[in-house]
Amino acid sequence: MENLQPSARTTFSNLPPEKQEKIVDAAVREFARHGYKKASINTIVRDAGIAKGSLYQYFHNKEELFVFIFERFTLLVKKTVAEQGRSNAVRAREGESSGVGQEDDFFSQVGRVLLAGIEFIDRHPEYFQIYLRVLFEQDVPMREKLLAQVRLFSREYFGPLCEAGQKSGAIRRDVPLAVVIFILDATLDRFLQGYAQGALDRDLDLVQRNRAELLARIRMILQVLREGLADGGTGQKA
Amino acid sequence: MENLQPSARTTFSNLPPEKQEKIVDAAVREFARHGYKKASINTIVRDAGIAKGSLYQYFHNKEELFVFIFERFTLLVKKTVAEQGRSNAVRAREGESSGVGQEDDFFSQVGRVLLAGIEFIDRHPEYFQIYLRVLFEQDVPMREKLLAQVRLFSREYFGPLCEAGQKSGAIRRDVPLAVVIFILDATLDRFLQGYAQGALDRDLDLVQRNRAELLARIRMILQVLREGLADGGTGQKA
DNA sequence: CCATAATGTGACCAGGTGGTCATATTAGTG
DNA sequence: CACTAATATGACCACCTGGTCACATTATGG
Structure with a gap:
């Protein structure tokens, strides 16, 4: 109601730090290895140990995650x-x-x-x-x-x-x-x-x-x- | 029977030159635009105006085509x-x-x-x-x-x-x-x-x-x- | 303890990938 | 012409992609 911007439902920054770290680490590793386009969201969530749906609650899409990183x-x-x-x-x-x-x-x-x-x-x-x-x-x-x-x-x-x-x-x-x-x-x-x-x-x-x-x-x-x-x-x- | 090497069924070089040219052009364009991995075989055969099966008669796989180019x-x-x-x-x-x-x-x-x-x-x-x-x-x-x-x-x-x-x-x-x-x-x-x-x-x-x-x-x-x-x-x- | 809200989950989707293969078409030959 | 061998074809396959969403789980607070 209060947030008209198309934004993630849950703010990434409110996650417990160690969880943040796991996700960032996994994303950095995958993007470093494969660049933007060839990097796999599936690999990132697997390495980070979270469900794909969760990731998409923190970031709207692959692009937003990449920009964040x-x-x-x-x-x-x-x-x-x-x-x-x-x-x-x-x-x-x-x-x-x-x-x-x-x-x-x-x-x-x-x-x-x-x-x-x-x-x-x-x-x-x-x-x-x-x-x-x-x-x-x-x-x-x-x-x-x-x-x-x-x-x-x-x-x-x-x-x-x-x-x-x-x-x-x-x-x-x-x-x-x-x-x-x-x-x-x-x-x-x-x-x-x-x-x-x-x-x-x-x-x-x-x-x-x-x-x-x-x-x-x-x-x-x-x-x-x-x-x-x-x-x-x-x-x-x- | 005579060819034990795993080779293409039809030799690319026996094709009519204008057909060769079309295929090479399409492949070069696609590889130049997207590199090896992101290049699409489907796009290449579409641009070259041939069926996918034909391409795989001239080259065993994407890699062989790329090496050829x-x-x-x-x-x-x-x-x-x-x-x-x-x-x-x-x-x-x-x-x-x-x-x-x-x-x-x-x-x-x-x-x-x-x-x-x-x-x-x-x-x-x-x-x-x-x-x-x-x-x-x-x-x-x-x-x-x-x-x-x-x-x-x-x-x-x-x-x-x-x-x-x-x-x-x-x-x-x-x-x-x-x-x-x-x-x-x-x-x-x-x-x-x-x-x-x-x-x-x-x-x-x-x-x-x-x-x-x-x-x-x-x-x-x-x-x-x-x-x-x-x-x-x-x-x-x- | 229960009701409600927030968050986590993974089966699922449409679309794209490289690659295959039964079948249709063509070319060659007697 | 007919029979055969060579070639062309695209529907199809298994797999992977980014993204979705109904549902399960957890947290909150009255």
């Missing part, structure tokens, strides 16, 4: 980004450098963004898989709207950063901003995709043990982005 | 690569530079590879879509085997090129080959993905008219790859 992903992203500065500071206090420079120079900032991405994948590999699936699947319901909420590195995120970089003289000015952003976006995105691919198989221990190697590789990539591939740059010989 | 893709790729040098030569004779240098220097070669990719997408956008779908879909039947047959830019293709580049002194030697390949691969791959996204919508005329712009952008990307993003390189001011 994806919104949790964007929340997690924002949380990780917010924690990024603090965690870097902690590492610095403990004597371990963040590995890509603490300064505010342009490339150190880029490196820290990349590290934040890695941190996120370590903590939430399945959520990141869902993000990738949305990126590459064509017929996800609210695709554009969902992606607009995150857009990890692309124009919206790197735009201001690169603009500032050009103004401060850190980045060459004879190349359009779009080209700069394109190369950064392509490289960082690909790096995280590769990292995520591995993060799902490898156990976390291994990932942590190889952290030094990882940092070294990031530093080299940043160096190449800065100085170029051609011989005769600033850092010719090791 | 993908193999046509790899053939097209090899054909395009083979024609690449010749078509560049023709353009040069007609007075229009290839746009990214005719010399044999490393970055000109990279540019020409990129141009060959664009050429391919212009001619066969739907086949390229299928390739992308295989790249991003997890549960395509022969995925690894299929991809190994092409691997557009990655290690197998860029490996020798970059190695030669390092030996000839065109590329810096203080960075591992893998890092060099990674950045090249990421950038070129992303560029072609973006180009393919547009090539499916835009009509070919528009694509051709913007060729000058395209070449300019490629030249800039190559320049950045060569000299780096940082200010103070060789080409500081326009």
